[in-house]
Amino acid sequence: MFDVHLHKVGLAYGDLQVFQQLDLSLKAGQWTCLLGGSGVGKTTLLRMVAGLVDQSDIRVEGRVTCDDGQPLAGRIAWMSQQDSLLPWATVLDNITIGERLRTRKFLRRSRLSSEALDRAHHMLELVGLDEKARVLPQNLSGGQRQRVALARTLFEDRPVVLMDEPFGALDAITRLNLQDMACDLLAGKTVMLITHDPLEALRLGHAVYHLRGHPAQLTDAITPPGKIPRSLDNAELMTLQGVLLDRLRHEESVA
Numbered sequence: 001m002f003d004v005h006l007h008k009v010g011l012a013y014g015d016l017q018v019f020q021q022l023d024l025s026l027k028a029g030q031w032t033c034l035l036g037g038s039g040v041g042k043t044t045l046l047r048m049v050a051g052l053v054d055q056s057d058i059r060v061e062g063r064v065t066c067d068d069g070q071p072l073a074g075r076i077a078w079m080s081q082q083d084s085l086l087p088w089a090t091v092l093d094n095i096t097i098g099e100r101l102r103t104r105k106f107l108r109r110s111r112l113s114s115e116a117l118d119r120a121h122h123m124l125e126l127v128g129l130d131e132k133a134r135v136l137p138q139n140l141s142g143g144q145r146q147r148v149a150l151a152r153t154l155f156e157d158r159p160v161v162l163m164d165e166p167f168g169a170l171d172a173i174t175r176l177n178l179q180d181m182a183c184d185l186l187a188g189k190t191v192m193l194i195t196h197d198p199l200e201a202l203r204l205g206h207a208v209y210h211l212r213g214h215p216a217q218l219t220d221a222i223t224p225p226g227k228i229p230r231s232l233d234n235a236e237l238m239t240l241q242g243v244l245l246d247r248l249r250h251e252e253s254v255a
């Protein structure tokens, strides 16, 4: 278990300074949630943590370090709103795609180890979809597809999970159910979650930050009380939701 630290990070696309001088710590085993208006730089910040920014046409400042002294590269799983499932591959093949690419068993018709297959089936069981192992993604609902994406994230078994609005396209009830499932199954992982939904951030976040302004800055963390996922009848949660919605609405109106 290790914390991830962002030290004075900044990023500019040409003349557009998206954010600068940001300090942020992702605490080991906790959920850090990030809210902010459209275009403020949330995805860019997440991509920077993941090492996914192409440094040829942008300026990157600062450092991302882990407090165990090891690099973060290779210890991250990613989950986004677009489930990125390959349409022509079965659910099982989608879940094991990373393993197939790493072991060069993607193009050849060679088989994965029985251990890897058992583990993939187990992940599907955990998300309640084992009976869908052989179907194609087009035959699944949006919520089921995101459960497959969650199973793929679990299969990768990385200590750090970066999530970019993973539940954003789902209806309210499916979203609540998936929040609970992700919270349960990702227990012990260090999670950074980007969301537009204050309630989602407050249900799941040990620390909730608001990214705002141009260049963007982070507000102080809100640390809602109680264990995650927090219950909807938590009165403090509802008060904090009102505060955050008000902040976000004000931000939109001045942008």
Ligand SMILES: Nc1ncnc2c1ncn2[C@@H]1O[C@H](COP(=O)(O)OP(=O)(O)OP(=O)(O)O)[C@@H](O)[C@H]1O
Pocket (backbone or CB within 6 Å): 013, 016, 018, 036, 037, 038, 039, 040, 041, 042, 043, 044, 045
């Ligand atoms: N590859 C790129 N080249 C140039 N500008 C970019 C690039 N990617 C993003 N931007 C710009 O950087 C800013 C931040 O974009 P980003 O996608 O990080 O915002 P966001 O907060 O995630 O937005 P949303 O909530 O709408 O997804 C925006 O002004 C966007 O237009």
